[in-house]
Amino acid sequence: MLFGIVAVLLALCLCRHVLADAADHNADSFTNPVLWEDLADLDIFRVDDAWYYSASTMHYSPGAPILRSYDLINWEYIGHSVPTLEWSSKYNLTGNERAYVKGIWASTMRYRKSNDKWYWLGCIESGKTYVYTAPSVTGPWSLASTLSTCFYDAGLFIDDDDTMYVAYGNTRLSVAQLSPDGLSIVKTQQVYSSPGNIGTLEGSRMYKYNGQYYILTTRPANAEYVLKASSPFGSYSIKILANSLSPPAAGGGNPHQGGIVDTPNGNWYYMAFEDAYPGGRIPVLAPITWGSDGFPVLTTSGGGWGVTYPMPMTAHPLPALIGTDSFLGPDLSHQWEWNHNPDTTKFNISNGLTLNTATVTNDLYAARNTLTHRIHGPISTATIVLDTTNMADGDRAGLSLFRDQSAWIGVLNDSGSLKVGMVNSITMDASWRTTNTGRTAATANVSKGTIYLRCNVNISPGAGRTGTFSYSTDGASFTNLGTAFALTTDWHYFIGYRWGIFNYATKALGGFVTVSSFTQDVS
Structure with missing residues (x-):
């Protein structure tokens, strides 16, 4: 019952974005x-x-x-x-x-x-x-x-x-x-x-x-x-x-x-x-x-x-940059950008984001059609609602902290057996070649269907910043998975960490997942 009420409120009040906080945007000064x-x-x-x-x-x-x-x-x-x-x-x-x-x-x-x-x-x-x-x-x-x-x-x-x-x-x-x-x-x-x-x-x-x-x-x-x-x-x-x-x-x-x-x-x-x-x-x-x-x-x-x-001018509030995107279609919100040019035949936006596998690989950095979104700092939580019903054997789909040192939480389909896993140690070298495709730090058995994947991250400047991953099968009770992921603060990649939503195949193309919503909140 609680989850149903929350879902209705999100659909009615947030849709793509929540409204800006008036206390932050109607003041005489800015921060x-x-x-x-x-x-x-x-x-x-x-x-x-x-x-x-x-x-x-x-x-x-x-x-x-x-x-x-x-x-x-x-x-x-x-x-x-x-x-x-x-x-x-x-x-x-x-x-x-x-x-x-x-x-x-x-x-x-x-x-x-x-x-x-x-x-x-x-x-x-x-x-x-x-x-x-x-x-x-x-x-x-x-x-x-x-x-x-x-x-x-x-x-x-x-x-x-x-x-x-x-x-x-x-x-x-x-x-x-x-x-x-x-x-x-x-x-x-x-x-x-x-x-x-x-x-x-x-x-x-x-x-x-x-x-x-x-x-x-x-x-x-x-x-x-x-x-x-x-x-x-x-x-x-x-x-x-x-x-x-x-x-x-x-x-x-x-x-x-x-x-x-x-x-x-x-x-x-x-x-x-x-x-x-x-x-x-x-x-x-x-x-x-x-x-x-x-x-x-x-x-x-x-x-x-x-x-x-x-304030330079009288405040002119606009819809906030945080909240929920339900991918109503037919186009993505302008906050989204793909990692490299996408294969436009392998996704669809209409009452949800459907991602077909576009690449056969075991390397997140080589996987086409990873959809990225800027992280709103300094501390942020992202949650995606993922339908895994149509994942194929060997597919990997989920939510990542995406940069030259990356980690993700997602669903792994191996021979029809599904697990939710936390994968870290995904790295590039100084020439942006993949040096490690990742290590599975923890898994748990799940069934096909709807799963909620979440990451909480601190991207404020300085060392010791981490991301933690969790999942839920009901959208109300979340279970932590794996260990805290330490974010790199090196500047040479230039772009900071982003959220990344991905779906790639390790065996053969043909599977797909649907993301019914992406929600980003700050604290």
Whole structure:
């Protein structure tokens, strides 16, 4: 009876998302991080009364998520700029090909008023730059041009006269002028070379304020510099905006890299990210003012990045990013991204997510159609409701903590005998090759049918962060399985831990499972 009541309440009140907590979103101040989710290499800009946010996604597909806000604090996912990672077959995760830690990083997005068009640019694997455009921010997005120059860590800027520029580069920073349609290069020129006492500079973002041109650029992973000139092509002078500031999320890295943005009433803000592994890179926001020398000045608190600041605008609550997704269909919510491009013939979304096995393997990292979701920090619990009735012999399906060191809880079908198991020690090496396909730490016998799989995880920055797994056959009483899984805090994989829902075959294709819901709660 209790489970039935809970299920009804979830269906009526949560559906895809629960509403935001009014106490958190109607206050006079906000708390950093603005979003406790992995949304790195952010590019942020305003169009009229709305702000838009684009982020890195590496090998996840679709790529380059788009978020929107009406107050800079409450955000919603509204789409992706790159519908599919179409640049190479390795992004399909077929055969022995894989593209881990490649793909989309430090890209850029803008709206161009003169032709009512949206642009996204990104350099892929330090090779070519791909330009995607759309008639609306929500799409449809399509590949419009391929440029032979790599706009490394690019920042797109549209000047008052509608000329389009791109700032880019690593240590030797350049500015390119684009053609009137924005799809080819007119000229490119190096504008700054970082001296030895500063070191590496990257992550360029370009702006104009009071007739002066600015390029924000980061010294990874602890400082942000600002270049200023009276012309897009320089010459530029330089000054520090943020340097080794204590982070708002204790235990994380110094806020750096990101962009500046204004409000309709003329106030300015700098949004950066904080390295918060194992969770990833999370966005933080602080006000800026403009100094008498024309450079922006960050508003600090106690010598560090403030944990709280006054609200930039009157709060505009949006549906919360946590709650229940019942996969009502026909499309996935924009919070979801696949590990590499999916095989679209092997899944369906309609009153539940049906996952057919798409790969025969014993390696989670080689299994196609693993569906991932950002973990909402710092402490989160995810629960999936899984129907195993149609699993085939040799199939493995469940819920994972997905990164270069992974673990999962799931159902194993071996010769028709089903067990729920906790598997850990799934690892990659520094070249992102699988070094261990996992060790089954614990199992329990179960029957075919509905099972509830759960993981509770702490992704706050620092060492000693763990995930624990449990299962239930009635949705009310959960049993822990296996040992606590220690999450890696190494940064080289770049993307933080995600939830991963998977179903793969170890013997032959043909089986399938249905996930009727995914619920994420925070504590």
